Amino acid sequence: MVDASYFLAIGESLVCDHNDRFLFSNAELESLNIDICFDLPNVSEGFYCVAILKNLDKSQLKRSACLREALSKTETEDEFAVLSAAAQVVTWHASFKYCPRCATELMMDEMDLAKVCPSCGHHQYPRLSPCIIVLVRNGEKCLLAHSSKFKSGRYSTLAGFIEAGESAEHAVEREVMEEVGIKVKNIEYVCSQSWPFPHSFMLGFMADYSEGEITPDGEEILSADWFSVDDLPTIPPKFTISRQLIDRFIKER
Known part of the structure; x- marks a missing residue:
């Protein structure tokens, strides 16, 4: 070795x-x-x-x-x-133990970080699932939401998977509308982060509020509101991309 x-x-x-x-x-x-x-x-x-x-x-x-x-x-x-x-x-x-095409047991590729099917030749690489995560600004306040997956009192930015055929920017618009019922504009890419839960690749954005009333979907998002810098709820830890977006907003203010 x-x-x-x-x-x-x-x-x-x-x-x-x-x-x-x-x-x-x-x-x-x-x-x-x-x-x-x-x-x-x-x-x-x-x-x-x-x-x-x-x-x-x-x-x-x-x-x-x-x-x-x-x-x-x-x-x-x-x-x-x-x-x-x-x-x-x-x-x-x-x-991924078996080929998704023919069900033959996969073998390790000799060159790449991949598995290869000895029967049909299919290559299986480590899976990545692209997602968007976005902090929505509204003047001196930002939108934070409490997800059904969070601990009590924890609020964070909105996030969701990018669907087949759509751009990351369209995914931002769609996820925000689906989760809290508002429209956004001025979508700006900020940074990215690999997120191993279980294999997400997070694309971080900032966006500005356009129109609509906050209406949580009641399933994924239980509550959401506008928060000012001096009145933030419990937010994610420093190592998360959501916290990076929130910290960027704080710095801008």
């Missing part, structure tokens, strides 16, 4: 040692039962791999209790990116 830092996983879960350490050296892998290793995409400095374990040595390792918590403890964008990449590759490996 080359000199690299390794993430470890079993099934769909990353594992860590009993000091909550995720990265391991070559030497530390020698005593473990490794099934397969993947080189991770070049998303940060250094060389990283993820090693899939055949079994979990409970005396040495434990399943990660919460990926979100682990991500929240990362100190740099590079640390976030490589942990996100590891989590997404693990999910992909666990989810």
Whole structure:
């Protein structure tokens, strides 16, 4: 094995040692039962791999209790990116065992981070699901919403998957209308972030309110309102793209 830092996983879960350490050296892998290793995409400095374990040595390792918590403890964008990449590759490996065309068991491609069907030749790459996430501005206030998936009191920006055939900008308009019943204008791309829940690729936007009354859909969005900088509710943690958009709004004010 080359000199690299390794993430470890079993099934769909990353594992860590009993000091909550995720990265391991070559030497530390020698005593473990490794099934397969993947080189991770070049998303940060250094060389990283993820090693899939055949079994979990409970005396040495434990399943990660919460990926979100682990991500929240990362100190740099590079640390976030490589942990996100590891989590997404693990999910992909666990989810795609067989060819979606002919059901033959997939094999690892010798060159790329991909699996190939020995029967029909189909290549299966790690899945990415493009999404939009948007902060809507209305003068000195911004629109934040409480989702049915959030903890009590948590508010964030609006988000949703991009549908087949539509642009990211159209997805912004559609998702805002579907979730809270208003129209937006001046849609501006800001930044992106890989989001491993389970394999989302978030495209972040700012937009301005155009018309309409806030009307939460009652299913995905339970409540939403306009908030000023000095009266914000509980918002997402620093490592999230939603928080980056909110912080940008705060800085603009």
